[in-house]
Amino acid sequence: MPPVSADQIQRITGVYLRGVYRLFLVILLAGCQSLPEPVTRQNDVRMDRELRGDSLVVTVHNTVPSPMRVQLTSDAIALDTAFVLAPLSEKPIRVHAPGLDSTSLSSAVRGSLTFGSLDWPVRAETLSLPFPAGRWYRVIQGYYGSFSHNYPFARYALDFALAVGDTVTAAADGMVIGLVDENTAGGNNRKYRDHANYITLFHPQSGLYTQYVHLQPGGSLVALRDSVKRGQPIGLSGLTGFTSRSHLHFNVLVPDSSAGLVSHPAVFEPDVPGGALTQGSRAVRR
Structure with a gap:
């Protein structure tokens, strides 16, 4: 087998290093790819907020055929209430809210919406x-x-x-x-x-x-x-x-x-x- 020259060694080394570099870039780019934003909302149950004079009206729309437990709370106004919405129903809650303006409606009330009623009987099936x-x-x-x-x-x-x-x-x-x-x-x-x-x-x-x-x-x-x-x-x-x-x-x-x-x-x-x-x-x- 003939001896390998210095130029050949350099060329072989260059090809190898370029390959390693490309592999490194592929791994780096793959690692940098961010996940798409997940879709987590599973239905169209919603809560609307509306100012009417010095009152805030919060209407919860249960758009699915299941009871829903609702809890509404607020740090901005006197609101802390819980109730159960029947399937496919809605309920407005009116709260005295002097000084509340339309720009803070979305953050003024927090809503927790959960499937199920503790009063609905659970039977073995x-x-x-x-x-x-x-x-x-x-x-x-x-x-x-x-x-x-x-x-x-x-x-x-x-x-x-x-x-x-x-x-x-x-x-x-x-x-x-x-x-x-x-x-x-x-x-x-x-x-x-x-x-x-x-x-x-x-x-x-x-x-x-x-x-x-x-x-x-x-x-x-x-x-x-x-x-x-x-x-x-x-x-x-x-x-x-x-x-x-x-x-x-x-x-x-x-x-x-x-x-x-x-x-x-x-x-x-x-x-x-x-x-x-x-x-x-x-x-x-x-």
């Missing part, structure tokens, strides 16, 4: 598994899972190993009260938590709420305020939000006095406790 009949999927995370089921809102959630594009079905008859399907980002990092696409259903016959999370972009097959039937296709599984792999995160929720909504144990047809669906087991819908 046997649910369908949230995928089509005749299918089965592995459970990749069960109750109290250490990855992401370790806090009150998700402690009884179940993760099923649906692939991207697999059909998600309603666990019971209900109404669509929340829907997000515009997010595109996802990954195994908590920075993606707010980027999940999901559907929220209310089941008036039982008082339960169910959520179907990590749907693909544009993966909703229903619209806000739609009525759905048990087993009806409602969405397509995906990879959005905080997740290490494609799957369906299914959660049953009930109203709670201190935490808004909290996760609740489920029972699936024919009589399978959700706690029996442990990590690695097969969930079969007959």
Whole structure:
């Protein structure tokens, strides 16, 4: 083998260094790319504020077929009230507010709007598994899972190993009260938590709420305020939000006095406790 000249070594070294530099730039640019702003608003429930003489009128519009708990507070005026809005209703609250001007309306009143009424009875209901009949999927995370089921809102959630594009079905008859399907980002990092696409259903016959999370972009097959039937296709599984792999995160929720909504144990047809669906087991819908 002939000896390598100094010029050849220099050329080879130059090519190598340029390659390393390009790779460094690619990694740097990828790291600098910011996430798109997540879509988190799941419905059009709203609160309007209007000055009428020396009074402020706050009108809360519940535009979904579920009761809503409302709390209004203010540091600027004497306002601290809580009430429940019936499904598809609105309520005006009039408060004496001398000296309040129109430029400070948006910050004058804070509103907390939460699904559910503590007076609405919660009854046991046997649910369908949230995928089509005749299918089965592995459970990749069960109750109290250490990855992401370790806090009150998700402690009884179940993760099923649906692939991207697999059909998600309603666990019971209900109404669509929340829907997000515009997010595109996802990954195994908590920075993606707010980027999940999901559907929220209310089941008036039982008082339960169910959520179907990590749907693909544009993966909703229903619209806000739609009525759905048990087993009806409602969405397509995906990879959005905080997740290490494609799957369906299914959660049953009930109203709670201190935490808004909290996760609740489920029972699936024919009589399978959700706690029996442990990590690695097969969930079969007959």
